[in-house]
Amino acid sequence: MAELFRLKVVTPDRIFYDGDVSMVELTTTEGDIGVYANHIPATAIVAPGLLKIHGEDGQVQKAALMSGFIEILQRQVTVMAEVAEWPEDIDVKRAEEARIRAERRLKDRYPGTDVMRAELALKRAIVRLETKAK
Amino acid sequence: MATMRDIKRRRDSIQSTEQITKAMKLVATVKLQKSRTKAESAKPYFDLMYDTMSSIISRSGQIRHRYLQAGGSPKKAVIAITSNRGLAGGYNNNIVKLVNGSLPAEDTVVYAIGRKGRDGLALRGFSIGGDYSEVINDPLYQDAAELTEVLLEAFTRGEIGEIYLAFTSFKNTVVHIPTLLKLLPVELPEREGKADGAEPKARAIMDYEPDDETVLDAIVPKYMSSLIYGALLESLASENGARMTAMDSATSNAEEMIEDLSLQYNRARQGAITQELTEIVAGANAIGG
Numbered sequence: 001m002a003e004l005f006r007l008k009v010v011t012p013d014r015i016f017y018d019g020d021v022s023m024v025e026l027t028t029t030e031g032d033i034g035v036y037a038n039h040i041p042a043t044a045i046v047a048p049g050l051l052k053i054h055g056e057d058g059q060v061q062k063a064a065l066m067s068g069f070i071e072i073l074q075r076q077v078t079v080m081a082e083v084a085e086w087p088e089d090i091d092v093k094r095a096e097e098a099r100i101r102a103e104r105r106l107k108d109r110y111p112g113t114d115v116m117r118a119e120l121a122l123k124r125a126i127v128r129l130e131t132k133a134k
Numbered sequence: 135m136a137t138m139r140d141i142k143r144r145r146d147s148i149q150s151t152e153q154i155t156k157a158m159k160l161v162a163t164v165k166l167q168k169s170r171t172k173a174e175s176a177k178p179y180f181d182l183m184y185d186t187m188s189s190i191i192s193r194s195g196q197i198r199h200r201y202l203q204a205g206g207s208p209k210k211a212v213i214a215i216t217s218n219r220g221l222a223g224g225y226n227n228n229i230v231k232l233v234n235g236s237l238p239a240e241d242t243v244v245y246a247i248g249r250k251g252r253d254g255l256a257l258r259g260f261s262i263g264g265d266y267s268e269v270i271n272d273p274l275y276q277d278a279a280e281l282t283e284v285l286l287e288a289f290t291r292g293e294i295g296e297i298y299l300a301f302t303s304f305k306n307t308v309v310h311i312p313t314l315l316k317l318l319p320v321e322l323p324e325r326e327g328k329a330d331g332a333e334p335k336a337r338a339i340m341d342y343e344p345d346d347e348t349v350l351d352a353i354v355p356k357y358m359s360s361l362i363y364g365a366l367l368e369s370l371a372s373e374n375g376a377r378m379t380a381m382d383s384a385t386s387n388a389e390e391m392i393e394d395l396s397l398q399y400n401r402a403r404q405g406a407i408t409q410e411l412t413e414i415v416a417g418a419n420a421i422g423g
Contacts, residue, residue, distance in 0.1 A: 010179045012275045012363055029352075030343050043190055044343035045352040069353050071186050078186055080179070080356065082275065 004056055005037040009063075009079045016063070016084045023054040024077060026065055035077055042072045046081065048123045050131055062087060064131040066124055090132045099125035138402045145395040152388035158221065159381035166307065166374035173304055173367040180364035187357050190340060191320065199347060200290070201354040202319050207295040210242045211263065211285060213317075213362065215301040215369040216251030218267055223380035225302065225373055228312040230254035233300050236314055243294065245281065247366065251300075263288075270373075273366035278359040286355055289318055297358075301365035302372035308379055310372035315365075317358050 002022040009017040025034045027049025051065040068081035102122035105113055191202075214233055216226045229251050233244070243263035246252030248270050256262055264284065269277045288294050297318040303311045342349045 008182070010182050012176055012179045012360060014175055015178050028343060029348075040341055042341040042343060043349050043353075045349060067356075069349070069356065071190065073189075078182060080183055080186060080360075082279075082356070 003037040005074075006076045007053065007079075008077070009051070009065075009081060009084055011081050011084050016081065017053065017061075019055075021053050021055055022058075025052040025054075026050070026070065026079070028070065035072055038074050039072050039077075041074070043069065044072075045069050046079065048120070048127045050127060051079075051084065062131055064090060064127050066127070085128070085131070087132050090128045092129065092132055095125045095128035095132070099129065138399060138406060141395055141399045141402060145392055145399060148388050148391050148395065152385055152392065155381045155384040155388060159378055159385060162374045162378040162381060166371065166378055169367065169371040169374055170304070173364075173371045176364055176367050180360060183357055183360045187320070187353070190353070199350045201350060207292050208241055209294045210237055210296045210298060211245060211288065211294040212237055212242055212298040212300055212314075213245045213247065213281065213285075213365075214251040214255060215270065215299075215365055216246075216248030216254075217369075217373045218249045218270060220250060221380060222373055222377040225310070225376035226250035226254065229300050229302060230258070232312045232314055233260070234258050237298065245285065247281075270366065270370065273363065273370060275359065275363050278363035278366060279355075281362060282355050282359040285318075286358070299362060299365055301369045302376075304368040304371040304375065307375050310375060315361070317361060318354075320354060320357070 004020040004022055007017060007019060007021045007024055008015070023034055023036050025032065027033075027047045028044040029047045030044065032049070033044070046065060046068040048064075048066050051063045053061045053063070055061065064083075064085045064087075065079070065081050066083035068079060068084075070080075071078045098121060102118050102125060105118040106115065106122065109115070212233055214229055216229050220226065226248070233242075233251075233255060239259040242260055244252065244255050244260045245264045245266065246255070246262055247266045249267045252262055252265055252267065264281075266277065266281060269281075285294070285297055289297060296316065299315045299317050301313055301315070303313045305311060
């Protein structure tokens with residue numbers, strides 16, 4: 001059994017998750033990472049992606065995580081997220097629509113389209129759909 | 135002495151004022167409960183953001199970063215959070231006084247959230263850089279993020295050297311403290327003795343992914359928007375608290391005045407009756423005599 005550490009996921013509206021876990025996986029701007037206890041202290045920027053929380057008895061909870069950052073200390077990991085959603089919070093229809101809209105914007109490339117914003121919106125929609133699907 | 139009719143008119147007018155203040159108090163009470171729950175549920179994020187930020191900065195040793203150093207410009211920007219409506223006691227005036235007392239008017243640009251603060255500060259010679267008064271009606275995190283973006287751009291361009299936040303901190307229903315907070319350059323006083331047995335903040339060197347500059351570039355805006363968002367929610371709760379208290383005292387003042395006037399009215403009426411009686415008796419005596 002892996003050693004446990006304290007995980008906190010906080011958003012501006014609520015404390016999203018607070019508890020002891022054995023491992024957490026998420027996406028940073030540098031790629032996907034998995035964190036166990038006794039990680040060296042680190043700070044990274046969170047990119048939109050799937051958050052997987054491995055609890056003490058091995059069960060896995062999934063959530064969608066949008067922008068934010070993560071502070072890793074040896075026994076405590078804090079994720080400050082601007083948006084975090086459990087699968088049951090996600091509206092598939094809305095996410096699907098957002099995906100189509102973003103794809104269209106990227107394809108048409110009208111002058112004045114904020115490409116980065118459209119890409120981010122697309123990414124967010126995909127993450128939401130992925131979280132819901134699994 | 136005022137006539138009966140004068141007193142009655144005055145009393146009626148105070149009575150209708152009382153009804154208004156009473157209704158406003160009830161509305162403020164309901165709104166206070168809502169805004170208070172909202173402010174309280176945002177508090178953990180707010181506090182954690184602050185703690186995380188101080189731990190990052192205390193661990194990172196000698197980082198030289200543009201957000202951690204004063205900009206080249208002597209200009210200051212202040213975000214002044216007040217309300218759009220008055221009748222909230224000293225709530226708006228306290229912020230105006232605080233800003234006016236701590237920052238020089240000629241070198242300060244005001245980003246107003248709330249019409250009352252905007253007007254009050256404009257009157258005292260501050261220039262208004264932006265007006266986001268609609269935001270205070272229903273603050274969203276998005277609003278704070280947008281304002282942060284505008285301010286950081288101005289900071290990066292060197293138009294402003296320091297950014298302040300003036301808001302009313304909500305302690306409880308009756309205690310609200312007007313507060314001026316320096317947002318940029320980030321300056322965090324060392325927090326003494328953490329209460330909740332969190333990990334002792336050993337001075338291990340923090341590892342930044344991908345590198346410290348990029349991380350601070352990403353975190354500082356989030357830190358700022360979360361502080362602004364928290365301040366918006368707290369100010370809103372304070373506004374409703376202040377309005378509730380103000381309306382409560384207005385209502386009890388009105389009640390007191392009504393009581394006084396009722397007494398005067400009754401006295402005047404009794405006086406009139408006595409006088410009439412005296413006249414009748416005197417008249418009867420004159421005829422009979």
